[in-house]
Amino acid sequence: MSPAYKTPEQRDRWHKRTCARCGRHGWFAARWPDGHVCRTCHDKALRVRGQCPACGDERVLPGLRPDDGALICPDCAGFMMSYRCSRCGREGKLHGGRLCTRCTLADRLDDLLDDGTGRIRPALLPLAESLLNADNPVSILNGLYTRKGKIGAPDDLLRRLGRGEIELTHEAFHTLQHWRAAAHLRELLMACGVLPTVDKQVCLFESWLVGHLAIIAEPEHAQIVRRFATWSVLPKLRAGADRRPLTPGSQKYATGQVKHATAFLIWLSDQDLTLTTCRQTDIDRWHVEHNEHNRDTVRPFLLWCQSTKLTRRFRLPPRRPGGQPRSPRTSA
Numbered sequence: 001m002s003p004a005y006k007t008p009e010q011r012d013r014w015h016k017r018t019c020a021r022c023g024r025h026g027w028f029a030a031r032w033p034d035g036h037v038c039r040t041c042h043d044k045a046l047r048v049r050g051q052c053p054a055c056g057d058e059r060v061l062p063g064l065r066p067d068d069g070a071l072i073c074p075d076c077a078g079f080m081m082s083y084r085c086s087r088c089g090r091e092g093k094l095h096g097g098r099l100c101t102r103c104t105l106a107d108r109l110d111d112l113l114d115d116g117t118g119r120i121r122p123a124l125l126p127l128a129e130s131l132l133n134a135d136n137p138v139s140i141l142n143g144l145y146t147r148k149g150k151i152g153a154p155d156d157l158l159r160r161l162g163r164g165e166i167e168l169t170h171e172a173f174h175t176l177q178h179w180r181a182a183a184h185l186r187e188l189l190m191a192c193g194v195l196p197t198v199d200k201q202v203c204l205f206e207s208w209l210v211g212h213l214a215i216i217a218e219p220e221h222a223q224i225v226r227r228f229a230t231w232s233v234l235p236k237l238r239a240g241a242d243r244r245p246l247t248p249g250s251q252k253y254a255t256g257q258v259k260h261a262t263a264f265l266i267w268l269s270d271q272d273l274t275l276t277t278c279r280q281t282d283i284d285r286w287h288v289e290h291n292e293h294n295r296d297t298v299r300p301f302l303l304w305c306q307s308t309k310l311t312r313r314f315r316l317p318p319r320r321p322g323g324q325p326r327s328p329r330t331s332a
């Protein structure tokens with residue numbers, strides 16, 4: 001609290017008023033001819049554009065005509081301050097009392113996406129352009145202040161992209177912290193053509209896989225699971241996505257295969273077995289012990305193990321009717 005106020009009550013007396021537009025008592029954003037306005041009413045009023053019924057000009061219409069309450073332009077309403085951007089001349093909410101949202105966002109992106117030469121990294125120009133031309137520049141600008149400066153925050157991701165610390169590949173995005181912000185950015189990069197388009201469910205599976213492999217305790221298990229996922233699960237998922245957008249169900253089925261492959265390897269270890277020493281009786285025992293929902297899910301892994309000669313050949317129980325399909329399902 002500024003030392004000018006001795007008590008919170010004093011501070012509230014200075015800065016809080018009843019909003020002339022919505023009647024709520026709180027912090028005010030401006031004093032307009034019809035009274036003090038709160039931030040919400042202030043920002044909302046500055047988003048309204050149209051022909052001023054008093055002067056006929058096409059402008060922003062934050063004012064209220066006293067006799068009929070019609071929305072009018074700042075000049076006709078007798079506003080003391082201008083809401084015209086000092087750079088582009090567009091009227092609307094100003095940041096720092098000077099620049100409109102789009103110009104403020106442009107400056108912020110120039111700074112964040114700078115490749116070190118004082119210019120936006122050329123490969124990222126389509127990203128900057130699509131962010132600037134979005135319908136909601138205010139929420140994009142606000143988003144860039146979310147967890148500002150923290151690792152994995154939106155502004156941090158953009159800065160590292162600008163400097164080339166994050167490569168422009170899908171793989172680079174799998175290991176980023178705060179996967180939600182990273183996934184969102186990755187979608188934006190695909191939408192503006194900076195990254196090749198990949199099905200959303202495939203993206204989610206790939207991100208999940210990185211995390212899953214990292215928590216497998218046994219390096220040899222992790223290596224086998226990685227090979228299974230890379231050479232068997234992912235190609236099927238991608239082939240499905242080439243036909244139609246995948247549903248979350250197919251992603252769940254793919255993660256299930258990987259989880260059960262991992263569980264199977266741990267079970268083998270617990271029995272002092274490996275894929276090489278595992279025999280038909282052990283496979284039968286696994287199926288007796290795991291008779292429930294995961295019986296069909298480990299089947300693709302066992303088939304892959306046989307085809308890659310990691311195991312000898314086994315007789316596997318027939319797939320149960322109504323069990324999960326082997327190829328990824330696609331949405332209608």
Ligand SMILES: [Zn+2]
Pocket residue numbers: 019020021022023024037038039040041042
């Ligand atoms: Zn209000």
Ligand SMILES: [Zn+2]
Pocket residue numbers: 052053054055056057072073074075076077
């Ligand atoms: Zn007017």
Ligand SMILES: [Zn+2]
Pocket residue numbers: 085086087088089090099100101102103104
């Ligand atoms: Zn501007």
